[in-house]
Amino acid sequence: MPPKDSTALIVARFLKSNNYNESYDAFIAEAGLPSDAGTVAKGDLILETLLEEKKAFDLSSQFERLGMDEDEDRSWRQPAPSVAEPLQTLPSRSNILSIGAQKSTVFVTSADRQLHILDSNARFHATSLTGMQDSPILCCKVWHDHYLLTGSMSGQLILSDFSGHVFEKRRDHSKYIVQIATYYDDFIATAGWDNKISIYRPLPSVDGQPCLGDVVSTIVLPSKPEAMIFIQDEESRQPILLVSRTDSSFLYYYTVNSEPHLVGRQNLAPHSNAWVAFTPSAFALCPTDTSLLAVALSTVPHMKLAIIRLLVPPYHQTTTSGRDLQSPQGNDNLSSETQASQARAALAIADREEAAILVHCNTLAPQTAYSTPAVVWRPNGTGVWVNGDDGVVRGIESVTGKIVTTLHGHDVGSKVRCLWAGNIGKDGEEILLSGGFDQKLIAWKIPQ
Template identity: 60%
Template sequence: MPATDSPAIIVARFLKANNYTESYAAFISEAGLPPDAGVISKGDLTLETLLEEKKTFDVSVRFEKLGVHDGGERGWKVPAPETAAIVDDLPSSSNILSVAVHSVRMASHQESMAVMFVTTADRRLHLLDAKTRTIQTSLVGLQDSPVLSVCVFRHEHLLTASMSGQLLVSDLDGRPTERRRDHSKYIVRIAMYDESDEPLLATAGWDCKIVIYRPTVSDRGMVLGEPIATITLQTKPEAIALIQHPIARLPILLLSRTDSSFLYYYTCESEPRLLGRQNLAPHSNAWVAFTPSALALCPTDPTLLAVGTSSVPHMKLLLVRLLVPPYDQQPSDTTTAPQSLRTSLLDDSPATDTQASQARAALVIADREAAAIQIHCTTMAPQTAYSTPAVAWRPDGSGVWVNGDDGAVRGIEASTGKVISTLKGHEAGSKVRCLWAGSVNVEEVMLSGGFDQKLVAWTSPRA
């Protein structure tokens, strides 16, 4: 007799249950089934249950983990950036690699001003007035290779990280004060922590290392000195952030790395400790569901993290609550489990009880991690395995911008996960490489740079 879940048995059950007597007799005769093949017992699979499961599956794929409310006060705020202006004041044409706006004190201005920092593939760093979008200066040959990340320390000290692995400290005119080569290749991220008297700076490189510095400022300018710590990872880091521990009030390092769906929490001591990790795919049975490739903390809620993933063919966006482990926790391969769960894994109960307690503890942890994922949605932004996801929050925290390989930038509502806005200012089919979003002179602005060699400033429609 065929298996109880075979197509022939399921069809026989359907014919028998619906009193298709002649069709049933002819079917079981031609299919070679026994006379009782269509009898339904409790728990047997039927055609109706298959259809219901298919409908449920389609709904889950379509909506994934989206908000169940309509947004209300937390919805996408309008007006939002939608008017494109091509920044055509750049002195050269080349692929845009990074863009950011920092408040700096220029020598030619008495007060601080918002400056747009744009790096291009021809090894140039352009500084533009963020308000007028006019060029202030263009630094040529500042680095020995294209610059991938730019950071400004205390309004006047410029840090640039290059593809060669060099970290350069200079003033805003490009005069270098220190060069560090603690990475062997590609420094892809710079993270800064300046919430105390002892600031920290971290760099992530494709040599599978995180290097942490404690910068100081003297009459000669900013000095990094020797690294205070180096973290060696199994795979290359994708994104990093320096955040403050909510209880200990000390800086900790948050990072993601290639071929891992976890967020990792490290201390920033001279000998960094792995405090714990948080799985962003807790119930997945795949070896690697995705890589968290881009991280951005919400400007209005520092416990909420936007995560752009490496999912193909479209980027998936996650909005996740940070489950920061206790600061005094010992290094462990487990995630941020409560102490009671960790203790239960170390008792002297029999092996069978220990295995059962481990399974229960793992399930509790997975459920907690799943509950921390507020939104899990498909952005419809096309990408491949070679794409570089980028995410940027709107300054009011009502939405997230994501890039794509089709020349469009999409706005995702933070409360529902819906695609609210699709901005098309780059050439169709071109890669949007970088994003920045924030306020410039109380006006909301979003900047996008792409491999079509265009830098686009998006602003709200004027009243």
């Protein structure tokens, strides 16, 4: 007799309990089972139980932490971009690496080292700049409204204007500048795969020429930086650099004035007692509530999305090795603390971090360990868009984590590399831009 949970016995029980007598006799004869194999005893596994458990598992996987509060202000708002308009104005076909926009101007970089500048008011007419960088441009950022910062695979940072005139070239990274962040006109930060973040404090313009100046400080990380943005401390009104890095489930908060200090961290898996195999690979601040952060996680085989409340630590707080950075008791009187009090403080911190995770859901966007997750907010803050390795862009409602819409415009099975969402053009039309390794650049527009 095979084990009670064997496939053959489960099928036999199904056939006998549903009175498929002829099929049952033929099956047990062919499978070599005894005549009473289909008799169901208490505790035996049956097919219906398996299906119920599978449905429950699928539901829990898809909606791991749903916000059930039907907040109309944050519910997915219609109409939303859904009509694909492939942009054919690029002079050449190549993998799209990054997308950015400023007012009516769109900036697109491609693997053939070109920077394409598109005018949305002129049917996305493209002007392409070739040879400005010595390798493909991985990221670009508008600075001071009139200038452009571009970071390349070689680690070179270039400050130019929109016409391609170069003001300054710097090579403070040895490879792969993957992120550029700016804080008004005061600070610029670049993150590279040399495990460094370089911070610049631009100098006053000389004869109208902008100048980055030398690196004023460097943050050295134990692993590669993944995502990076500037936020503002509400109490001190000082800038804080929010960073995530490979093989860590934490968000890290750094000061940037004078010498950078790590003032706190926020765990996205606070109650896990095992090594967590995911990284916050991409994140974006909500445009209507800057205390909310959408985070795309590097989970496989599907991307998971977390929408969290930022727990910004006190700006003046400093760090001490071996102690949790957000302990409410600070770093004083370490020797007087008992093991029990430390455990209670750690649990309180974990509970606070857990409560800050408002939504944690499965986006069903396939990805591998080599994928580059991307997440962008709708300008009204009612949802986010995420990319995928299957050529599909998915819209997720921010209040519930539900998949509201799927956009099919890229080639099936191709990687959607980058996204941008916002209002653009003279009329402030809401638009979504997506670029992929199928060499397509698509503008998703609201149906007329």
